[in-house]
Amino acid sequence: MLTAKSSRQSVSVRHSIPGRLRLHLSPAPLAPRLGVLCQSMPGVTRVRINAACAAVIIAYQAEMTDAGRLFQAVREALDSAQPLPAPAKETGGCTCRPASPGKSGVGSNLARFLALSGVMAFVFVRKVVFKAALSEAAFSPLGLIALVAAFPVARESLRHAREKRFTLEGFLAAGCAVATLSGQALTALEILWIQSGAETLKAWVSERSRQSISAILDLTAKNTFILAGDVEVEVPVSAVKPRDIVVLHTGEKISVDGRIVSGEALVDDSPITGRAEPAHLTSGDTVFAGAYVRQGIIHVRVECVGDRTYLARIMRQVEDSLENKAPIESVADNLARSMVRLGIVATGLTLLTTASLWRAFTVMMVMACPCATVLSAQTAISAAIAAAAKRGILIKGGRYLEEVGQADTVCFDKTGTLTSNQPRIACIHNFSACSEEELLKWAYSAEVHNHHPLAMAIRNEALARDIDPISHVVCDFTLGKGVRAVIGDDVIRLGNRRYLAESGIESSARDKEVSSLRERGLTVIFLAKNTDILAAFAFANEARPDAGDTVRTLKQSGVSNITLITGDAEQTAVDLCRQLGITSCHHSILPAQKGEIVAQLRQGGHKVIMVGDGINDALALAEADIGIAMSAAGADVAIEAADIALVRDDLADILYVRELSRRTLLVARQNFWIATSTNLGGALVGALGLLSPVASGLLHIVHTLGVLANSSRLLLPLAGPAVSDDCAQALPVCPQPEQEKA
Structure with a gap:
């Protein structure tokens, strides 16, 4: 790892691939300033800053510059006496810091909502069931409860005010204070109860999304085996250290970078290189995290452990997903702010035109709580996620x-995206008088116990043609080369040109005949019976059944x-x-x-x-x-x-x-209509004196529940597009190359 220090400042390379460089800065406040500097460097196309974890991620054009030049430029900037440029604005949250498990807000919001629900239930029983009077004065028990319940909202509004922002919380706090001081403590409690319920629901939906995503990420939890003396011990990848010996078996994912010290294996590195054919690796070869061992056992000396905070980074991205707002959520926020401003104007006009504090207060109560407007997009997006x-x-x-x-x-992408990682037989080039069924019977009989991807392709094609294997007496596998089986009095070999050459079978002439297959990107192996080459099998990765x-x-x-x-x-x-x-x-x-x-x-x-x-x-x-x-x-x-x-x-x-995505946008727009129309309608009815302050609280409940119910439709199963059966049919064996015309 490259590291440069200048007095109390330092920079190090945390990760580097062609076109992308990740730097770590110390002290942390250096990251935003250095990010501004990097944006002006030649060849740099994009800079992303994670200020909270002091990281700068640089995307660059590899033909114009490289990681070494960029690191050198950064080091020279640190050594220079000139101050680094100041960032234009604060950067976003860190995506690589582990999320704090206790900060979802569900517990505190739920406790507040249940407490207010208990108060509202008490009021309902006392006033409706027992028909008893209940004081709503500012210093009555109900008024004091309303003032205490409004404290969190008032505190949040003061924080926004210090940041010179006028937000919904400020209007809510003012409305609740006015309602309580004017003897309408129950109305204030209704508003706070609705607001608390909305915040609880939003926190619950977000936490539910996080839990669902956590369950997804549990599927990718990674363990591996290390050699402790002569014993293999399973440990988390995060516990692996450089120079440990990791033991990797057939079917396991490689989670470290390192060098093979013993053993051999077929390694599928298509996630790294995009190459469909597995590579035959032996002692001295290098393996990389993200590849798979398709067949064999290897001992790998660890050189570089994968990023130990991978799951934490993904979870942090999930934690920040609600802050990574969709444009339609910004529309909702802007609409809510507009409704608040309109509410101030409507309240003033109602007071001027009617000279009725009662009507003006009703209009303010309607317009002071655009909770449904704010939740219109938030609940739809959260439910969809x-x-x-x-x-x-x-x-x-x-x-x-x-x-x-x-x-x-x-x-x-092609490999692993539009095609599966399981190959199929694309062509059979027949050099003999045998039929294709006979050729497949010999090949299947030799490969019947092999789990190599090409062997599985032969097996699948044979089963599709109802071909049964012949029992063999002896079967030997040579990893990365081929297989030899003794069937009756015949020796069957199936493998590449090098394997046949090592067995004393000349294949150069036949190899020239199938060169066109290799030019098409197909994998070619030969089938030999005793010393005669019977056929060449060409394999291609099969398109996914639903790709078309x-x-x-x-x-x-x-x-x-x-x-x-x-x-x-x-x-x-x-x-x-x-x-x-x-x-x-x-x-x-x-x-x-x-x-x-x-x-x-x-x-x-x-x-x-x-x-x-x-x-x-x-x-x-x-x-x-x-x-x-x-x-x-x-x-x-x-x-x-x-x-x-x-x-x-x-x-x-x-x-x-x-x-x-389309349904979510449709639901969000429907929610806008529900929230806005009821707010404007309620304000008009209140201005006409047909709506009381208490009834305005009921209006909030009705249209907020309407928005939540509409958004909850997105939680219902959405049938995915059907895939026709035509694509699910196995592809036929291609015509023989000698019959094809260019």
């Missing part, structure tokens, strides 16, 4: 929920541009685009170039969604207006960079979240 979390969709803020339904461009319908439905829903951005070869990418009906294709793309393509689309005036699943997609996910990460069990960096994470790894959830 909670509903999405139940379905396994993590939405990190209301802004992303609103914008995902407005996007006109969707960019897809997802693309079609996106076009029908208003998406005008669907683009494939992949690191795979041209022919592979073009074939997939043709199959799915995608008209725009960028192939053989490096991770940094993916972000540049997304940036170009945004500069062209498009609102862009980027859908990916790997570390190689992280820059593009961060660059897009809305980044959607497939599978929360996938690459941590991709999920962190994304704005929405689909835990179920289901493409149909993209359609669901777009439909949820």
Whole structure:
């Protein structure tokens, strides 16, 4: 880790990949100032500051500068005697600081609401059931309770006043004080009761969303095995230290960066590189966090432990999601402020025109509590985020929920996004007189006990054709190369060219015949019986069953541009685009170039969604207006960079979240109409003398409940778009290459 110190100031590199650099500053107040300086550096495209944890995240163009130059420039700025520039405004909250579990506010809000509910129940029983008089004077028990209950609102309004902000709390506090001092303590209590209930509901919905999302993140909790003497011990990844020996088995996720000291394995590093074919790694090779061991056992000496605060960062983003307001929430806040100003004017005009304090006070009571207006968007957004979390969709803020339904461009990664990680047989190139069924029977018989992805593809194709395997006497696997099986009097080998060469079988001539398959990006292995090569099997990653319908439905829903951005070869990418009906294709793309393509689309005036699943997609996910990460069990960096994470790894959830976005906006607009119309209508009726101050409190209850009931409809199941059965059919085996015409 690079670290530079200047007197009492220091900067260190916490994380670096091409195009992205994360710095940690000390002391913490240095971060905002340094962020301003970094924005003016050549090649820097964007700077994000987390002031609370003293971090600066720099996105830059790799062809113009690099992490070393940026770090050197920052170090020189610290060494310079010139003061750093002051930030123009305060930065947002930190997304990497662990959330405090006790700060949800549900408990305190609920206690206050229950206490006020008890008072209101006592008043109801005394006045309605027993028909007893009850004093509402300022210094009566009821008046004193109202003043005490108004204290939290008054304290909040004073804090806003010190910040030179006039907010709803100030008007509420003033209204309650006037009501109590004028002998209408019950009216003041009604307003405070409604306000307390609204705050409790908002805190409860937020906490419910957090709990749903916490359950999602529990799926990604990571443990690993370390070697303690000769014993393997399971420990949390956070407890792993550099130079520990981590033992990784078949099917396990690699959670550390390190070097293999013993063993060999097939490692799926597609989340990092986007490459579909697993890599055969042995002693001396390097492995990275985020990859998977598909087959084998390896011992890895830890060089770098993954970010120990990953889950805390995600949870902090969830904690801040309500502050990351959707534009429609800002509309609600502005509308509420306008209603407050209108209430002041309406109260004054009513007093001037009617000379009735009673009528003016009624108008003020109606307009002083635009709770329903404030809650119109908040409750809709919170309910939608909670509903999405139940379905396994993590939405990190209301802004992303609103914008995902407005996007006109969707960019897809290929491997793991539009295609599954399980390959299929694309072509069988037959060199013999055997039928394809016979070839599959030999191959299936040799691979029947193998769990390699290519072996599973052979098995699936054989089962689809009702082919049964032949029992073998001997079966030997050579990791990363092939398999040898003795079936009757014959020796069957299935593997790559190097494996056949090591077995004394010449395959160079046959290899030239299938070179066109490799140019298409297919994985090719040979089937040999004794010393004769019978066939070549070509494999491709299978498109997800619902990929075609997802693309079609996106076009029908208003998406005008669907683009494939992949690191795979041209022919592979073009074939997939043709199959799915995608008209725009960028192939053989490096991770940094993916972000540049997304940036170009945004500069062209498009609102862009980027859908990916790997570390190689992280820059593009961060660059897009809305980044959607497939599978929360996938690459941590991709999920962190994304704005929405689909835990179920289901493409149909993209359609669901777009439909949820549209429904949420519709419900919020309906709530605006409910809240505003009842406020204005109540003020008019109050000005005419047809509404009492007590009745104005009942009006608040009715229209606030109406808003809450309307928003709660979003918690009901929303059926996802149907996926036709046509896409669920297995793809047929491709024609033999010699029969194809270019």
